[in-house]
Each structure stands twice: as structure tokens, then as C-alpha cells.
Amino acid sequence: MTLRVAVTGAGGRMGRAVAQAVMSDANATLVSVCARNASDLVGKSVASALGIDIPDLRIGGTLDLSNVDVVIDFTLPESSLAYAQQCAVAGVPIVMGTTGFTDEQRATLDECLGSVASCRAANFSTGVNLAYRLLELSAKVLGDAADIEIHEAHHKHKIDAPSGTALAMGDAIAQTMGTDLSQVARYDRSSNRESGTIGFSVTRAGDIVGEHTVLFASEGERLEITHKASSRSAFATGALRAAHFIADKPAGSYTMADVLGLS
Ligand code: NAD
Numbered sequence: 001m002t003l004r005v006a007v008t009g010a011g012g013r014m015g016r017a018v019a020q021a022v023m024s025d026a027n028a029t030l031v032s033v034c035a036r037n038a039s040d041l042v043g044k045s046v047a048s049a050l051g052i053d054i055p056d057l058r059i060g061g062t063l064d065l066s067n068v069d070v071v072i073d074f075t076l077p078e079s080s081l082a083y084a085q086q087c088a089v090a091g092v093p094i095v096m097g098t099t100g101f102t103d104e105q106r107a108t109l110d111e112c113l114g115s116v117a118s119c120r121a122a123n124f125s126t127g128v129n130l131a132y133r134l135l136e137l138s139a140k141v142l143g144d145a146a147d148i149e150i151h152e153a154h155h156k157h158k159i160d161a162p163s164g165t166a167l168a169m170g171d172a173i174a175q176t177m178g179t180d181l182s183q184v185a186r187y188d189r190s191s192n193r194e195s196g197t198i199g200f201s202v203t204r205a206g207d208i209v210g211e212h213t214v215l216f217a218s219e220g221e222r223l224e225i226t227h228k229a230s231s232r233s234a235f236a237t238g239a240l241r242a243a244h245f246i247a248d249k250p251a252g253s254y255t256m257a258d259v260l261g262l263s
Contacts, residue, residue: 122164
């Protein structure tokens with residue numbers, strides 16, 4: 001049966017990529033597309049505004065959940081919270097890729113998504129989700145002896161820093177080493193290195209889609225694990241895979257590890 005998908009953030013880079021991924025999937029149908037209420041895209045046809053070959057579908061200013069099996073949302077924390085609340089009330093599963101939530105917003109999300117199936121990930125690419133596993137293994141073997149550095153690079157328009165993916169990588173390493181990232185993360189690099197810490201650094205430049213490198217450096221050797229996304233389609237197809245996975249699942253919070261069979 002074809003999956004009926006609603007996509008938010010039509011004016012955004014990811015919203016477009018997700019809409020295109022849905023259109024390329026023979027087992028999914030794009031049934032609803034919305035943008036920010038004040039956006040000049042509202043009311044325009046999806047075909048003309050997004051260059052997608054789909055007749056008779058217009059961009060809404062609000063999220064229309066009638067006849068929708070699953071929502072895919074990549075927008076801003078405030079709008080994602082509102083969409084999550086709407087999905088919870090309507091009982092519609094939601095895949096959410098937005099990053100940059102505060103702890104308070106994350107707690108509100110956890111609470112409101114308790115009643116539907118959801119999948120949230122800081123990074124929906126298959127390679128990054130596999131990298132989390134490689135990082136856990138590396139931390140287990142090398143963690144105590146190595147200085148650990150996480151570097152990420154993204155395009156100059158990205159709002160949050162370090163990226164949600166860099167933080168998730170740090171979290172995977174810290175948890176493996178039996179500690180909490182908030183205790184060992186170092187974002188200000190103006191002082192000397194303390195052992196047992198995880199250093200973060202960030203590049204914001206040009207049109208870089210997303211690059212992450214984790215370095216485990218010890219006496220005489222270095223291990224580097226690098227992931228480079230060259231197109232947003234890597235995130236969009238991962239999010240769509242998650243949408244297929246959660247659509248008929250009971251209420252609960254699912255991870256990309258669940259989706260990819262890595263959990
Ligand atoms: P973008 O700036 O291109 O798009 C943001 C979208 O949000 C726009 O369409 C904008 O109109 C919409 N928006 C803003 N305010 C809104 C409101 N009040 N109501 C409804 N919509 C609103 O950003 P992007 O590059 O598409 O990224 C979007 C989010 O996805 C960011 O948080 C980014 O970090 C995250 N992201 C996640 C992944 C992943 O794999 N999880 C990958 C790429 C980007």
C-alpha cells in the first residue's frame with residue numbers, strides 16, 4: 001500500500017529534498033505540503049514552486065493532516081514543536097529531522113509525542129548512523145588512551161553549532177565511556193587540553209552539505225572516522241525510510257538504529 005506523506009517546510013532546503021524523495025518513491029505519495037504561514041509560497045502549486053511534477057497540489061500555510069499516514073518535518077524548533085503537538089492530537093506518526101532544540105523544548109517534545117509513533121534523528125543518513133556504531137567500538141577500545149576531537153563543517157546558513165550530529169557522536173562516545181557528554185565536552189578551546197575531555201570544533205562556510213570527523217589520537221597513532229554528505233538526498237531518503245518504518249508501528253519513539261536494524 002502506498003504511504004501518504006505530508007511534508008512541512010516547503011521553502012526550506014530539506015523540505016524540498018524530502019518532497020523530491022517522496023515523488024521518486026513508487027511506494028509513497030505526496031498528499032500535503034505546507035510552508036510557514038507568512039511564506040509567499042503559500043497558495044502556489046507544488047509543481048511550479050518546487051519544480052516537482054505533481055498536478056493539483058497547492059502549498060498550505062498550515063499542516064493539513066486529513067488522509068495523511070505520516071508527516072516528515074525539517075523546519076525550526078518552534079514550528080516542529082507545534083507540528084508535533086498537532087500530530088499527537090490527530091494520532092499521526094511523525095518523522096522529525098529538525099535540530100537545535102533546547103533541553104526544555106526536547107522535554108516538551110518527549111511528552112507530546114508519547115501518544116504516536118515518531119522517529120527523531122539529528123542525522124538521517126545511513127552512513128552517519130553506521131558511524132555511531134563504529135564510534136562506540138572505537139571508544140571502547142581506544143577511548144581511555146586517546147585524545148578525542150570532533151570536527152564538523154556545514155554551509156554558512158546553518159543556525160545551530162555544533163551540529164546535532166556532532167553532539168550525537170559525542171554522546172555515543174561519552175555513553176560508551178560511562179560518562180555524560182555535558183561533563184566532558186569542551187567547546188571553548190582557549191585553554192590547554194585536559195585528559196578525558198572531548199573537544200569540538202566547527203566550520204561554517206560556503207555550501208558544505210555536512211561533514212563530520214572524529215579523531216582518536218594517542219601516542220604514535222591516530223584513528224579518524226569521517227563522514228561526508230554530498231547531497232541532502234542522503235538525509236531525505238533516510239527520513240523517508242524512517243517514515244515507512246514507523247507508519248504502522250505502535251506509539252513510541254523509534255531511532256534510526258531501529259529503522260536500519262542496528263539496535
Ligand atoms: P532551511 O532554513 O532551508 O529551512 C527551514 C524551513 O523551516 C523553511 O522552509 C522555513 O520556511 C521553515 N520555517 C521557519 N519558520 C517556520 C514556522 N514558524 N512555521 C513553519 N515553518 C517554518 O533549513 P534546512 O537546511 O532545510 O534545515 C531544516 C532543519 O533540519 C534544521 O534544523 C537543520 O539542522 C535540520 N537538518 C537535519 C538533518 C537530519 O538528517 N536530521 C539534515 C539536514 C538538516
